[in-house]
Amino acid sequence: MASGIKVTDEVVTAYDEVKQKHKFKYVTFKVSNCDTKIIVEDKVKESTWEEFQASFPKDGARWSVYDFDYKNKEGQDRNKLILVKWCPDTIKIKAKMMHSSSSHALKKTCPGVVIQASDRDELNFDEVRDKILQTSQ
Numbered sequence: 001m002a003s004g005i006k007v008t009d010e011v012v013t014a015y016d017e018v019k020q021k022h023k024f025k026y027v028t029f030k031v032s033n034c035d036t037k038i039i040v041e042d043k044v045k046e047s048t049w050e051e052f053q054a055s056f057p058k059d060g061a062r063w064s065v066y067d068f069d070y071k072n073k074e075g076q077d078r079n080k081l082i083l084v085k086w087c088p089d090t091i092k093i094k095a096k097m098m099h100s101s102s103s104h105a106l107k108k109t110c111p112g113v114v115i116q117a118s119d120r121d122e123l124n125f126d127e128v129r130d131k132i133l134q135t136s137q
Helices: 009-019 049-054 093-109 125-135
Strands: 026-031 037-044 062-071 077-086 113-117
Touching: 009 026, 009 037, 009 062, 009 093, 026 093, 037 093, 062 125, 077 093, 077 125, 113 125
Parallel strands: 077 113
Antiparallel strands: 026 037, 026 062, 062 077
8 A cells, every 4th residue: 555655855865874975873754744755854973772762752653764783693893774664552543554554665765674663672782683684694
């Protein structure tokens, strides 16, 4: 199901600033107030994983592209872009449906390992790293 919500050029530019230029640690996106497009909500230059986890609102759906640093099984430093789909259970059904149906367009525009989360426990660093390691094999 397509929502008809467009990904703005600003989103594409922000994604590039994380991926290519490493200008930001993460960028957060949301659906605009008029429900017609996905826009940039925040750009953060420096952040710990814990600060990133805490940045998601309890009452709203978001997407975020995060420049994830980790060690592989051999102990080597690695880096991977992840796309976090944040959709808390507490938001209204209409907002959940809009977020879900808009995610496909964003995933095409902002590729990365997708992490779905509805609460902060699902953003456990070790579990996210394990998912990345599984997809990197």
